[in-house]
Amino acid sequence: MALLLDIVSWITLMIGSFFCITAGVGLLRMPDVYTRAHAGGMIDSMGAGMIFFGLLLQAPDYLIAIKLVFTFFFLLVTSLASIHALAQTVNVAGVNPKLANIVNRLEKNRQKESPPSN
Amino acid sequence: MMYAVTTVAILICIGMAMARAFLGPSIYDRILAINSAGTCIVLFLSVLGFLMGRPDFLDIALTYALINFTGTIAILKFFKYGSLGVSDPAAPPKTKVE
Amino acid sequence: MINMVLLMLLLASVYAIIRLDRLLTAVLLTSLFSVLVASIFMVLDAVDVAFTEAAVGAGVSTIFFLAALAIVGRQCKPTPRRKIIAPLIVVSATGCVLLYASLDMPRFGEPLAPVHQHVAPRYLNDSAAEVGPPNIVTSVLASYRGYDTFGEVGVVFTAFIGVLMLLGAGTRRTSIEPPTPTGAPKESMRKKVVLKEVADLVIAPVLIFALYVQWHGDFGPGGGFQAGVIFASGIFLYALIYGIEPAQRLLPPRRLAYFPAIGLLLYAAVGIISMLRGGNFLNYSVLVNDPLHGQHYGILAIELGVGITVAAVMINIFFSFSERSL
Numbered sequence: 424m425a426l427l428l429d430i431v432s433w434i435t436l437m438i439g440s441f442f443c444i445t446a447g448v449g450l451l452r453m454p455d456v457y458t459r460a461h462a463g464g465m466i467d468s469m470g471a472g473m474i475f476f477g478l479l480l481q482a483p484d485y486l487i488a489i490k491l492v493f494t495f496f497f498l499l500v501t502s503l504a505s506i507h508a509l510a511q512t513v514n515v516a517g518v519n520p521k522l523a524n525i526v527n528r529l530e531k532n533r534q535k536e537s538p539p540s541n
Numbered sequence: 542m543m544y545a546v547t548t549v550a551i552l553i554c555i556g557m558a559m560a561r562a563f564l565g566p567s568i569y570d571r572i573l574a575i576n577s578a579g580t581c582i583v584l585f586l587s588v589l590g591f592l593m594g595r596p597d598f599l600d601i602a603l604t605y606a607l608i609n610f611t612g613t614i615a616i617l618k619f620f621k622y623g624s625l626g627v628s629d630p631a632a633p634p635k636t637k638v639e
Numbered sequence: 640m641i642n643m644v645l646l647m648l649l650l651a652s653v654y655a656i657i658r659l660d661r662l663l664t665a666v667l668l669t670s671l672f673s674v675l676v677a678s679i680f681m682v683l684d685a686v687d688v689a690f691t692e693a694a695v696g697a698g699v700s701t702i703f704f705l706a707a708l709a710i711v712g713r714q715c716k717p718t719p720r721r722k723i724i725a726p727l728i729v730v731s732a733t734g735c736v737l738l739y740a741s742l743d744m745p746r747f748g749e750p751l752a753p754v755h756q757h758v759a760p761r762y763l764n765d766s767a768a769e770v771g772p773p774n775i776v777t778s779v780l781a782s783y784r785g786y787d788t789f790g791e792v793g794v795v796f797t798a799f800i801g802v803l804m805l806l807g808a809g810t811r812r813t814s815i816e817p818p819t820p821t822g823a824p825k826e827s828m829r830k831k832v833v834l835k836e837v838a839d840l841v842i843a844p845v846l847i848f849a850l851y852v853q854w855h856g857d858f859g860p861g862g863g864f865q866a867g868v869i870f871a872s873g874i875f876l877y878a879l880i881y882g883i884e885p886a887q888r889l890l891p892p893r894r895l896a897y898f899p900a901i902g903l904l905l906y907a908a909v910g911i912i913s914m915l916r917g918g919n920f921l922n923y924s925v926l927v928n929d930p931l932h933g934q935h936y937g938i939l940a941i942e943l944g945v946g947i948t949v950a951a952v953m954i955n956i957f958f959s960f961s962e963r964s965l
Contacts, residue, residue: 433543440550443581447557450577456569459561463577466554466584474547474584478591490599494587494606497841501610502580504837506573508617513569515621552644559648562671563655568663575667579697582674586681589641597859598681600852601690604869605674607845608698611876612670614834618879619705620663 432477439473446470455521460510467502471495544592551588555581572616579609641682649675660717662708670701686860687776690852694868699953702875706960758783771931772857772938780862781938785921788941789910792903792948799899799952806959831880838880845873853946857935863942867949874954883961892958895951902948909940 442465449462475495482488555578562574583602590598652672656665673696680689745752762779770778780788853866878886910921918925923937 429543436543436547439584440547443550443554443584446577447554450561450574451557456567456573459570460573463558463573463580466577466580470554471580471584474551474588477543477547478587481591483596487596487599490603491587493844494583494599494603497603497610497844498580498583498606500837501606501841502576504833505576505610505613505617508614508834509569509572509576512617512621516569518567518569548641552641556644556648559651559671562668563651568661571664571667575671578671579674582678585678589678589681593682593684595684595686598686600860601677601681601686601693603848604690604852604865605677605693605697607841607848608694608869608872610837610841611698611872611879612701614838614876614879615702615705616663616667619709 428480432480435473435477435480439470439477442466442469442473456513456518457510457520458522460506464503464506467499467506471498544588547588548585548592551581551585555585568620572613572620576609576613579605579612583609642679645675645679645682649679663705666701666704666708669704670697673697673700687774687780687862687865690860690865691868694865694872698872699868699875702872702957703960706957710960710963770934770938772935774857774859776860777856777862777938777942778934781941782923782934785910785941788945789906789921792906792945795948795952796899796903799955802956802959803896806963835880838876842873842877845876846870849873849950853942854939856942857938863945864949866942867946867951868953870946870950871953871957874950875957878957878961883958887958890954892955895955895958898951899948899955902944902946902951905944905947906941909937909944913937 446462446465449465450459453459453462472495475491479488479491482491558574558578558581562571562578565571565574583606586598586602586605590596590602649672652668652675656668656672659665659668673692676696677689677692680686680692749755762775762783766775766778766783767773770782772778849866849870852861852869853863856862856866874886874890877889909923909926913922913925914920916925921937921941923934924930926933926937
């Protein structure tokens, strides 16, 4: 049983670490603030979720398990809410997503290539 | 062992988020990066408690998870209104109307 | 190893703070700096200090910096190059002196260092029998070093008086119209829904967690200072989301101004009562018949006093800053 818990902890902690590093790379390499917000949100959702789940399986007693659950819950709620507020502030401030132009251009190109038949 | 590996991963993530906070062309990038770095530090503190065999440390992680939110909201509000005390239009109506 | 990495990150953040001329960014990075310091304290096993640093440095001081920036403006003026020289010399000289002094310090973690020789063994060995709480930091802070903590609370109270005299809290009603928000009001209302819901979800747990930290300080990390700051930051959250006026209706500044004094007086009253019962000032052992119970009650009472003072001072300062900047 303990071995099984250890194995599951290993797996979830590694998945969480992977997501954290991926999100870090995303924060560095993504082109604009919206896409970076996506990367930042990944730390809160997948990274924190997996790591806290892995820790929860190793919790020695109930108080610690409860604290872990609370920490995860508040982290998830508050951090994602502040990223949401940030993205909305950016939007109101009039910053356009860089990728939106690319999508528009792609659609225009596609329409040029194959005009709708009807 | 698993805690050590996770700690290293989280530290790398903190480093990358801080690099974004230093580079960030706009102030929004910096706010986002510092929010993410804060989340990473909460994770780091939690894992560190297990790594050092003293899970009491979770209190600090919980505190910071709660307080980081207040800080980010304050920064956003300051950025939007230029002051912290502005009442929101959606707030309950004032008692004294001038 | 972890220490080294954290110290590197710390140095990087300090360098960035110095290099940036935008004050808002510097404030942001300062909060990051504080939480890195808290992590280092935690790696060094100083849990209570890390707790205080995480709560004060990362939360409350960021908000106070922002409140001050709202008054003074966001950009700092570039300093002309020739004005740098004299301060640079002073700072370098001080740095050299400090480095020279650090050569005399015992090695980090040296068991023979004076700090580990003098009273620390007594605290570590006898505090369970003499004072009682399992968290030795609490028993040192509240019982062995009760005078020092009393002084600290006095300092917090004095700071409150100073801010009150500088900014004139609670007396001036704002007559100036608040600046109109940049976004359209309708949009602003719609946009705040998520934040409001989340804040409603979070504020009550923050306050309850503050009470937990307050009363659980004997057994785990925490105590009056941390609890007061966490409580205050819960109130800040309410004021930030709903505006300062609903928060002031909740806690009228005129009445709130009494609370720092109440906390300090509660602390002093415990000392006076122990004198009346025939002990020294702040000797809790004489409070009730059993000395250990007396210590326990005394520590709870003074931690409550500390918590009340700290929370009330923080909220008062926040209110006076925000009123001023309206």
